[in-house]
Amino acid sequence: MATAWYIIPYVRQTPPAIAQVYTRSLALLSSGVAYTNAQALDIRGNRAIVKVQASNASLTTLNGLYKRLPVGMLDNPLASLTTPQKNALVSELQDQGYTAQDINAALPNSIGTYTLRDVLRFMARGRRLPVYNAGTDSLDEGDVSDNSAMLDTVDGAIVDSS
Amino acid sequence: MAGPITPIIYNFNGVDANPDPNFTALLNAIQRVSNQGAGTNAATNIAYLTGVTHGANCEEYITIGTKPGTGNSVALIARAITTSLLALSGYEWVFTDAAGTDTMQMFRLDNAVGTQLGSTVNQEWAAGDGLFIKPTGTTLEGYWNNAGTWTLKLTTTDATYASGGNVVLAVLGTTGRVDDLGGGTAVNLAGTSPITFGQSGALSDTDPLAGSSSITFGQSGALSDVLGLAGSSSIAFSQSGALSDTVNLVGASSILFGQTGDLTQVNPLAGASNITFGQSANLTDTLGLAGNSAVVFGQSGDLTDTKPLAGTSAIVFGGTADLTAGGGYFGNSTITFGQSSALSDVSNLAGSSPILFGQTANLSLAHALAGLSTIVFGGQGTLYAPTIDIPETDWYRTSSLPIEQNRNLIAINLNDTSLVVNQRDSTLPIEQNNPRNGVNSH
Numbered sequence: 360m361a362t363a364w365y366i367i368p369y370v371r372q373t374p375p376a377i378a379q380v381y382t383r384s385l386a387l388l389s390s391g392v393a394y395t396n397a398q399a400l401d402i403r404g405n406r407a408i409v410k411v412q413a414s415n416a417s418l419t420t421l422n423g424l425y426k427r428l429p430v431g432m433l434d435n436p437l438a439s440l441t442t443p444q445k446n447a448l449v450s451e452l453q454d455q456g457y458t459a460q461d462i463n464a465a466l467p468n469s470i471g472t473y474t475l476r477d478v479l480r481f482m483a484r485g486r487r488l489p490v491y492n493a494g495t496d497s498l499d500e501g502d503v504s505d506n507s508a509m510l511d512t513v514d515g516a517i518v519d520s521s
Numbered sequence: 522m523a524g525p526i527t528p529i530i531y532n533f534n535g536v537d538a539n540p541d542p543n544f545t546a547l548l549n550a551i552q553r554v555s556n557q558g559a560g561t562n563a564a565t566n567i568a569y570l571t572g573v574t575h576g577a578n579c580e581e582y583i584t585i586g587t588k589p590g591t592g593n594s595v596a597l598i599a600r601a602i603t604t605s606l607l608a609l610s611g612y613e614w615v616f617t618d619a620a621g622t623d624t625m626q627m628f629r630l631d632n633a634v635g636t637q638l639g640s641t642v643n644q645e646w647a648a649g650d651g652l653f654i655k656p657t658g659t660t661l662e663g664y665w666n667n668a669g670t671w672t673l674k675l676t677t678t679d680a681t682y683a684s685g686g687n688v689v690l691a692v693l694g695t696t697g698r699v700d701d702l703g704g705g706t707a708v709n710l711a712g713t714s715p716i717t718f719g720q721s722g723a724l725s726d727t728d729p730l731a732g733s734s735s736i737t738f739g740q741s742g743a744l745s746d747v748l749g750l751a752g753s754s755s756i757a758f759s760q761s762g763a764l765s766d767t768v769n770l771v772g773a774s775s776i777l778f779g780q781t782g783d784l785t786q787v788n789p790l791a792g793a794s795n796i797t798f799g800q801s802a803n804l805t806d807t808l809g810l811a812g813n814s815a816v817v818f819g820q821s822g823d824l825t826d827t828k829p830l831a832g833t834s835a836i837v838f839g840g841t842a843d844l845t846a847g848g849g850y851f852g853n854s855t856i857t858f859g860q861s862s863a864l865s866d867v868s869n870l871a872g873s874s875p876i877l878f879g880q881t882a883n884l885s886l887a888h889a890l891a892g893l894s895t896i897v898f899g900g901q902g903t904l905y906a907p908t909i910d911i912p913e914t915d916w917y918r919t920s921s922l923p924i925e926q927n928r929n930l931i932a933i934n935l936n937d938t939s940l941v942v943n944q945r946d947s948t949l950p951i952e953q954n955n956p957r958n959g960v961n962s963h
Contacts, residue, residue, distance in 0.1 A: 379628065383634070
């Protein structure tokens with residue numbers, strides 16, 4: 360089975376599970392796409408970095424549903440990315456809530472000078488815990504809760520056997 | 522799959538009470554009814570056990586005597602932060618009584634916002650099944666119990682909540698009945714975890730120490746295991762150490778005391794353990810040293826066994842030593858005393874053990890000397906045996922190797938200075954009965 364990294368949003372689960380005011384789960388769980396294993400790591404912006412192990416056909420389907428990261432291994436450099444791919448990655452960081460200044464401070468110069476690990480660690484480091492907003496019945500961003508230490512755990516839990 | 526090792530902490534027994542006084546409510550309440558727990562409101566009931574907190578590595582489990590009804594749930598929350606309902610955080614293992622197949626889900630709770638961890642588990646439940654959540658480090662395990670068998674249904678990871686906390690019970694509706702809420706801090710050294718104390722250390726294990734753990738104390742250390750040291754653990758004290766096991770030391774553990782060491786064993790020491798004391802040491806076994814253990818004292822050592830010493834253990838004393846076997850010494854053990862020693866057996870020395878005293882030695886037997894043992898005194902020694910009761914047994918003192926290999930008992934004095942005394946024949950001149958270069962039966 361092949362593996363790939365995706366950015367996958369959370370979706371609301373209704374009614375919420377017991378003892379919860381709001382329940383969210385990965386959109387992947389309700390996508391209907393078959394996969395062998397999936398490991399998720401919370402990041403900012405009500406989404407998660409997800410390493411998915413599935414058949415090539417399923418990964419092709421997921422490519423159409425979610426943002427697939429352009430390289431497959433954490434230590435892969437991003438130097439070979441095309442300019443549109445690099446722009447898409449920066450755009451994803453901005454979608455998560457990081458400003459251009461945040462990105463430039465953490466990953467100065469071109470994003471192409473870093474590895475996938477560098478970028479994912481940056482995403483996870485700035486994770487914000489969700490906070491329920493009763494007024495809008497939605498989630499706000501709470502305090503920063505660094506989640507980067509779990510990146511290697513997530514990576515190690517799934518081995519590419521293709 | 523092993524179930525929880527922690528005890529039931531609340532069995533809901535007692536007079537009916539609404540709310541149950543053992544809980545602090547966060548939303549509605551939990552009541553005690555007919556010696557079981559139940560929700561008090563048709564909606565959600567959430568409460569935590571008052572005054573009970575568990576460590577980060579913990580267990581929480583419960584029996585669900587009556588399913589809560591379609592669409593309703595029962596959940597346990599571990600490592601719970603319970604300052605208020607909207608601050609409720611931790612890890613939640615949820616059983617939902619579904620219209621179709623029942624489900625189980627693991628959530629992380631952040632201020633009452635749930636993020637599902639891992640996939641939904643589909644599993645039909647029966648009345649009497651159980652729910653069990655076990656966070657260990659960043660690993661979260663969710664179990665289901667059916668007919669007494671615990672099955673691991675989900676494993677996932679999360680690092681958000683690393684500290685211990687309260688035990689929260691949530692019940693949706695009033696139909697469900699719960700019982701036997703258990704849990705506690707899980708100090709289960711049953712795995713293969715390496716545990717290292719850089720300098721002095723104290724490890725107290727109140728649950729089974731039954732795995733293949735490697736436990737190292739850099740300097741002095743104390744390990745107290747009150748429920749069982751039954752696995753194949755490697756335990757090393759680089760300097761002084763004390764190991765106290767009040768239940769069982771029956772596995773194939775390797776235990777090394779770098780310098781002084783005291784091992785107190787109040788129940789059977791019956792396994793195939795290797796126990797090494799670097800210097801002086803005391804090993805006290807009050808119930809039996811009956812296995813195949815190798816016990817080595819680097820220098821002086823005292824081994825006291827008040828019950829049968831009956832196995833095939835190899836026991837080596839590097840320096841002076843006293844071995845006291847109070848209940849019988851009739852196995853096939855090899856016992857070696859490096860220097861002066863005393864072996865006292867108040868019941869029997871009846872096995873086929875080779876016993877070697879490196880220098881001076883005294884062997885005193887209160888009862889029969891009746892086995893096939895070879896006993897060698899390197900220096901001066903005294904063998905005292907009130908009776909030698911094997912028919913046709915010959916015994917000797919000689920400066921050469923055993924001269925009657927086919928006889929039942931042979932005592933050898935390599936330096937020819939020992940006394941070999943048979944109390945029954947003590948009135949006879951020793952030399953007369955035991956010529957040095959011949960065989961003399963009596």
